[in-house]
Amino acid sequence: MAGRRKSEGTKGSRYVPLRYRFIAVTSILLILLLGTTAILLGIQQGRSIRSQLERRGLAVAQSLAAASKAALATYNYLALEQVVNQVAQDPDILYAVIHDKEGRVGGYSGRPDLQGKRLEDQATAKALSSSSPVIQEIQPAGSNPLFLEVSLPIYIPGSDLRWGTVRIALSLQHMVVQIRQIRLIIAGIGGLALAIGIVVSAWAARRITRPLGELMRVTVEAAKGNLDQEVHVATGDEVEVLASNFAVMIREILAQRNQLEIQLREITRLQQYTEKLLTTMNDGLISIDRDGRVAAINPAAAHMLGIDEVSGIGDSIETLGSGADELLAYMRQMLEPAYGGNQREIQVLRNGEQRIILANCSPLLDKEGEVVELITNLHDVTELKKLEAKMRQTERLAALGILAAGMAHEIRNPLSAIKTFVQLLPRKIDRPDFLVKFQRTVPRELERINRLIEDLLELARDPKYHFAPVNLRGLLLECTELVDEELAQRGVRIDFSFRADREEIWADSDQLIKAFQNLVRNAVQAMAEGGDLGIDVREVDHCPMAERNPGRERGWVLLTFRDTGAGMTPESLKSIFNPFFTTKDTGTGLGLAITHKVITEHGGAIEVESTLGVGSTFRVYLPSMEKAS
Amino acid sequence: MNKGMENTILIVDDDRGILESFDAMLGDDYPVTMIDSGVKALAFLNESQPRLMFLDLKMPGLNGIEVLKWVRERYEDVKVVVVTALPQDHYESLAREYGVYRYLRKPLDVDEVEGITRTALH
Numbered sequence: 001m002a003g004r005r006k007s008e009g010t011k012g013s014r015y016v017p018l019r020y021r022f023i024a025v026t027s028i029l030l031i032l033l034l035g036t037t038a039i040l041l042g043i044q045q046g047r048s049i050r051s052q053l054e055r056r057g058l059a060v061a062q063s064l065a066a067a068s069k070a071a072l073a074t075y076n077y078l079a080l081e082q083v084v085n086q087v088a089q090d091p092d093i094l095y096a097v098i099h100d101k102e103g104r105v106g107g108y109s110g111r112p113d114l115q116g117k118r119l120e121d122q123a124t125a126k127a128l129s130s131s132s133p134v135i136q137e138i139q140p141a142g143s144n145p146l147f148l149e150v151s152l153p154i155y156i157p158g159s160d161l162r163w164g165t166v167r168i169a170l171s172l173q174h175m176v177v178q179i180r181q182i183r184l185i186i187a188g189i190g191g192l193a194l195a196i197g198i199v200v201s202a203w204a205a206r207r208i209t210r211p212l213g214e215l216m217r218v219t220v221e222a223a224k225g226n227l228d229q230e231v232h233v234a235t236g237d238e239v240e241v242l243a244s245n246f247a248v249m250i251r252e253i254l255a256q257r258n259q260l261e262i263q264l265r266e267i268t269r270l271q272q273y274t275e276k277l278l279t280t281m282n283d284g285l286i287s288i289d290r291d292g293r294v295a296a297i298n299p300a301a302a303h304m305l306g307i308d309e310v311s312g313i314g315d316s317i318e319t320l321g322s323g324a325d326e327l328l329a330y331m332r333q334m335l336e337p338a339y340g341g342n343q344r345e346i347q348v349l350r351n352g353e354q355r356i357i358l359a360n361c362s363p364l365l366d367k368e369g370e371v372v373e374l375i376t377n378l379h380d381v382t383e384l385k386k387l388e389a390k391m392r393q394t395e396r397l398a399a400l401g402i403l404a405a406g407m408a409h410e411i412r413n414p415l416s417a418i419k420t421f422v423q424l425l426p427r428k429i430d431r432p433d434f435l436v437k438f439q440r441t442v443p444r445e446l447e448r449i450n451r452l453i454e455d456l457l458e459l460a461r462d463p464k465y466h467f468a469p470v471n472l473r474g475l476l477l478e479c480t481e482l483v484d485e486e487l488a489q490r491g492v493r494i495d496f497s498f499r500a501d502r503e504e505i506w507a508d509s510d511q512l513i514k515a516f517q518n519l520v521r522n523a524v525q526a527m528a529e530g531g532d533l534g535i536d537v538r539e540v541d542h543c544p545m546a547e548r549n550p551g552r553e554r555g556w557v558l559l560t561f562r563d564t565g566a567g568m569t570p571e572s573l574k575s576i577f578n579p580f581f582t583t584k585d586t587g588t589g590l591g592l593a594i595t596h597k598v599i600t601e602h603g604g605a606i607e608v609e610s611t612l613g614v615g616s617t618f619r620v621y622l623p624s625m626e627k628a629s
Numbered sequence: 630m631n632k633g634m635e636n637t638i639l640i641v642d643d644d645r646g647i648l649e650s651f652d653a654m655l656g657d658d659y660p661v662t663m664i665d666s667g668v669k670a671l672a673f674l675n676e677s678q679p680r681l682m683f684l685d686l687k688m689p690g691l692n693g694i695e696v697l698k699w700v701r702e703r704y705e706d707v708k709v710v711v712v713t714a715l716p717q718d719h720y721e722s723l724a725r726e727y728g729v730y731r732y733l734r735k736p737l738d739v740d741e742v743e744g745i746t747r748t749a750l751h
Contacts, residue, residue, distance in 0.1 A: 412734075
């Protein structure tokens with residue numbers, strides 16, 4: 001660009017190299033100088049020659065006057081003529097005239113005919129009328145050359161009585177020739193000086209402009225874009241400074257250009273990377289502008305919608321295919337600024353096949369925070385959904401399997417006892433001791449089955465609670481008393497600490513005692529070799545599992561049951577509240593399931609953590625009195 | 630436990646009803662010893678080895694499979710009959726791997742128990 005501007009500039013304003021300008025200016029100056037000198041010299045020389053001539057003329061006139069004084073006094077015209085002709089022998093003297101005191105011609109060289117006559121011409125009049133010497137240039141008629149006439153009045157010594165006038169005409173021819181010669185010499189010297197001057201100035205110009213030329217060559221190359229070059233200027237003056245500055249500038253530009261190239265490469269790489277990313281990613285991406293026109297769509301999105309990728313750009317989103325009505329509605333909704341909500345599962349019809357797509361919108365904002373584009377991310381979750389359904393099915397079946405197996409075990413034990421006694425009855429009907437055993441065992445085992453069924457029903461039934469204020473401390477003590485015997489048997493000590501300010505909570509005491517009893521029994525059974533069961537009650541502000549925590553004035557009661565028993569594996573912990581799931585070799589596996597149900601139905605929550613070989617901790621959160629009421 | 634009780638039949642089960650039903654089935658004809666836990670069973674077996682024992686699988690502390698393994702490693706002559714209410718088949722294959730004499734599922738059949746006892750002891 002800089003190069004173009006430069007060349008345009010040189011074309012526009014008559015490009016004359018500086019060297020020629022310099023030579024022209026110096027030449028003109030030289031010519032002026034030499035010309036002036038020559039003219040002045042010529043004039044000076046001319047004047048000098050002329051004054052010499054004039055002095056000579058005066059000298060001749062004075063000598064003529066001296067020589068003719070006596071003759072004039074005596075009117076000796078012959079003598080006067082003689083003197084005049086003598087003087088006129090000088091080749092430079094054109095004529096010599098002596099006038100008497102009356103103005104008549106006393107003698108005229110070469111013109112004896114004029115003797116005694118009066119001359120009427122202007123020059124004569126001027127010469128005769130002046131009382132001092134007169135020098136006048138006279139241009140004779142015809143083509144005769146100019147001459148100089150010197151006239152001198154002759155006075156009688158000691159008086160102002162005029163005796164006559166002497167006139168000498170001197171030829172200027174010689175002087176003219178001399179002046180011409182001098183001028184020729186001056187012109188010759190001037191010409192020579194001019195020639196030398198021009199040569200010198202040309203040399204100087206070359207000397208000065210050569211580094212500039214080098215600089216110019218470099219700048220022209222630089223303007224063309226060829227920045228990679230050296231500037232060789234070592235003149236030791238401003239040009240060198242200029243050149244070195246220019247070199248620095250070029251290096252700077254080069255560095256910047258390299259930097260730009262690197263940045264451009266990086267930008268290109270990033271762009272390609274982004275494009276590749278968009279092309280290769282499995283998720284679909286559609287970007288639409290505020291007018292609902294497609295700004296960008298990646299192949300995955302096009303594939304999901306079953307459309308041709310390229311045809312979508314710039315079109316209205318309506319062209320995204322007939323199977324995507326729900327998606328279009330969603331995107332239009334998301335364009336509304338007031339619309340909340342974001343992620344949505346959407347069904348689309350791709351080539352007749354129903355697909356489930358998880359759509360997620362994020363607005364692309366400009367600096368002012370205005371929505372420029374809406375980027376919709378599409379994730380095909382069809383397979384995931386199928387898998388999820390399958391897994392849920394499997395989980396349901398597995399849970400059912402555990403339930404069925406648990407039930408089978410719990411029913412078959414009493415059933416086996418009953419069956420045995422029933423089978424033996426016909427054989428041993430007469431044996432009173434057998435009948436006693438029969439009476440003792442069969443109803444008890446039947447009752448076990450019945451209780452199991454009731455427990456199951458309890459788990460499955462709708463909550464039907466009789467809530468009333470319950471003293472929590474009393475309830476827990478009652479609960480531990482019920483297992484007192486078992487505690488003593490196993491050597492388990494209970495460490496009970498009640499730190500809550502309020503002892504009462506809002507609960508169904510029958511249900512709650514059942515829930516706590518299961519926890520205590522569970523802990524005791526985990527400690528076959530004895531141990532400590534810590535029961536701690538205190539008030540807390542937050543329940544980590546609750547969706548919404550009540551304010552400080554409400555809060556929670558936290559009951560912690562910590563045993564030093566066998567502990568459980570992380571796998572077991574996951575299923576611990578499932579019915580019939582048990583890690584113990586005793587128990588139905590319904591206890592903790594019931595506890596979970598009761599606590600949950602009291603608006604509370606239960607969590608457990610356990611380390612194998614160290615023990616387990618159950619934390620029960622129950623809402624404080626105010627909250628439940 | 631006295632020595633020379635080899636003819637006794639050992640019943641190991643934590644379920645009171647099952648123990649009572651074994652007593653009703655075999656108690657009149659054979660000397661029967663009832664034990665309600667695996668740990669206690671091991672203590673008994675250290676003292677005396679019966680020719681036949683009925684062993685439950687699901688018990689607190691030490692379960693039936695552990696007891697079976699323990700017995701098989703030490704006393705080859707003791708015939709172990711597993712009686713269980715657990716429906717899972719893998720317990721049976723596990724028990725067979727450890728050399729169980731018979732594997733019975735609850736509810737038990739009186740005739741079958743009596744038949745096994747007779748065969749095992751004669």
